[in-house]
Amino acid sequence: MSGTLLEARDLRFVRRGDAGPLKVLDGARLTVARGEVVDISGPSGAGKTTLLRALALMQPGVSGELLLGGRSAAEVGPREWRVRVALLPQKPVVFPGDVRANLRAPWQLKVRADERVPDDDELRAALDRVGLAEVALDREAVRLSVGQAARVALVRVMLTAPDVLLLDEPDAALDADSAEQVAQLTAKFAKDGAVVRVRHQRPDGVHARRLRLSAGRLHGVGDSD
Amino acid sequence: MTETAGVVAIGWPQLVLSAGFMVLVGIISIRLSLGIEKDLAIATVRTYLQLFLLGLTLRWVFGVDSPWLVLALMLLMIVMAARTILKRAPDAPPGIFGSSVISMGLTGFIVTFAVTGLVVQVEPWYRAQYVIPIAGMVLGNSMTGIALALERVFADLDGRAEELVALVALGATPWEAASPSVRKAISAALIPTINSMAAAGIVFIPGMMTGQILAGADPLAASAYQIVVMLMVAAATAIGSVVAVMLTFRRRFSPDGVYLEKGIRDDEHALADGSGSI
Known part of the structure; x- marks a missing residue:
């Protein structure tokens, strides 16, 4: 398939369940093209978060094959892979320090030592785009509300410009207006990259290919607008 | 009497x-x-x-009066201390016994023989009357420090689990993700030693000096000994906890750098079916 950015083949993962081993992923396969938004739904405990973590090389014990732009995960290497395929965990995490330090945290890491750190203007503009105009850069991050923290965490990962963004219920903690802004930003991001979202809420206006995870595999359920 | x-x-x-x-x-x-x-x-x-x-x-x-006996005794003390450390840091990942022995051994031998050889200058170098009590003090104190550091570092890492996952997702190495906890744990391990150094001689008469004075030594000579021992014990605690924490924190991460949270740790048992990793 041309334009394929991320490809997962035959993902398998077994977890210890209450009644013996549980096949959370049982040969799951997924192909994501550049410019695409893929929404994954499924019952609670079906393994949606596990799947996202597996795609980010963050679920030890998963077997299968992962390719990014045709290169295998082993070729790319785990750190570089996570920079290119960025996972935003469901629970928003803020680091110690102010909002500015939080947004710049990715550039404190060795893996981005050669990259330019975004300046205050860029950070400000990025916050404004997700409805955080009232949040000052020197606000202590612990004083953010859950919804604000969720958007700061989203802005932080978007600023790193990954190829694929993995979002685990990105609008779970958001009110309707903020969810709308996040949806627009997600759609805009997907023009150059690709987004895989775990969502089971109503369609949010983002054109997405919808998949359902059940029995450890992904099944197509049509597109949403 | x-x-x-x-x-x-x-x-x-x-x-x-x-x-x-x-x-x-x-x-x-x-x-x-x-x-x-x-x-x-x-x-x-x-x-x-x-x-x-x-x-x-x-x-x-x-x-x-045999050097081998002295060394064997020190080795035994080190192994016993490592076992105590395991008991005091129950949340530490499996397989830290070896690291405990290494860090205890390193500090035990270096610091003990630095005191007996360079400071006290005992003849011959293995004279048990000096080596064993000093080794006991050095090992006992660094054991306390190491146990405290290990207990702290793994508790702090688990307390920061969500932060660690987010950092690793942003491309952090295990060291980059863990270093705040490592620093905190090492300082925590050193604080009791620093406090007791600061209070020595004002709030209390240190144990060894007390013993020497009771045994009839000149107080000034006893204080000189105590100074040497206190500084060496502080050094042993510092070196021991740094080595122990640096040798072990990585065990809480998978080979390709994922932090092993509590939930993931439990799953490791289910993965014993030999399924390969990506």
Whole structure:
């Protein structure tokens, strides 16, 4: 398939369940093209978060094959892979320090030592785009509300410009207006990259290919607008 | 009471008398339902037995005067200390016994022989009368420091689990993700030592100096010894906890750098079916 950015083949993962081993992923396969938004739904405990973590090389014990732009995960290497395929965990995490330090945290890491750190203007503009105009850069991050923290965490990962963004219920903690802004930003991001979202809420206006995870595999359920 | 070379020897009557006080504490414990009388009795008996055994052993070791015996004894102390560390840091990942032995051994040998060889300059270098007590102090203190550091580092990492996952997702190495916890744990391990250095001589007379003074040594000579030992113990605690934490924190991460949270740790058992990793 041309334009394929991320490809997962035959993902398998077994977890210890209450009644013996549980096949959370049982040969799951997924192909994501550049410019695409893929929404994954499924019952609670079906393994949606596990799947996202597996795609980010963050679920030890998963077997299968992962390719990014045709290169295998082993070729790319785990750190570089996570920079290119960025996972935003469901629970928003803020680091110690102010909002500015939080947004710049990715550039404190060795893996981005050669990259330019975004300046205050860029950070400000990025916050404004997700409805955080009232949040000052020197606000202590612990004083953010859950919804604000969720958007700061989203802005932080978007600023790193990954190829694929993995979002685990990105609008779970958001009110309707903020969810709308996040949806627009997600759609805009997907023009150059690709987004895989775990969502089971109503369609949010983002054109997405919808998949359902059940029995450890992904099944197509049509597109949403 | 008999006095030899300035030491007042303690005889059986005095030993029995001191146990009398423990009986008193035991009665208080029963009256107030503290429920500690059994532990108290066991601890008292252990104190008698262990310290007399130690006395007999040391008398024998001093008599044999063999470097191999001294080294073997130090090794035994190191292994016992490593076992104690495992017990005190129950949340630490499996397989830290080896790291504990290495860090205890490293500090134990380096610091002990630095004191006996360079500072006290004992002849011959293995003289048990000096090496064993100093090794005991060095190992005992660095054991406490190492246990504290290991307990802290893994507790702090688990407390920051969500933060660690987010950092790793942003491309952090295990060291980049863990270093705040590592720093916190090492400082926590050093604080008791630093506090006791600051309070030494003002709030209390340190144990070794007390012993030497009771044994008839000149207080000034005793204080010189105590200074050396305190500094060396501080060094041993610092080196020991740094080495131990640096050798072990990585075990909480998978080979390709994922933090192993509590949930993931449990799943490891289910993965024993040999399914490969990506």
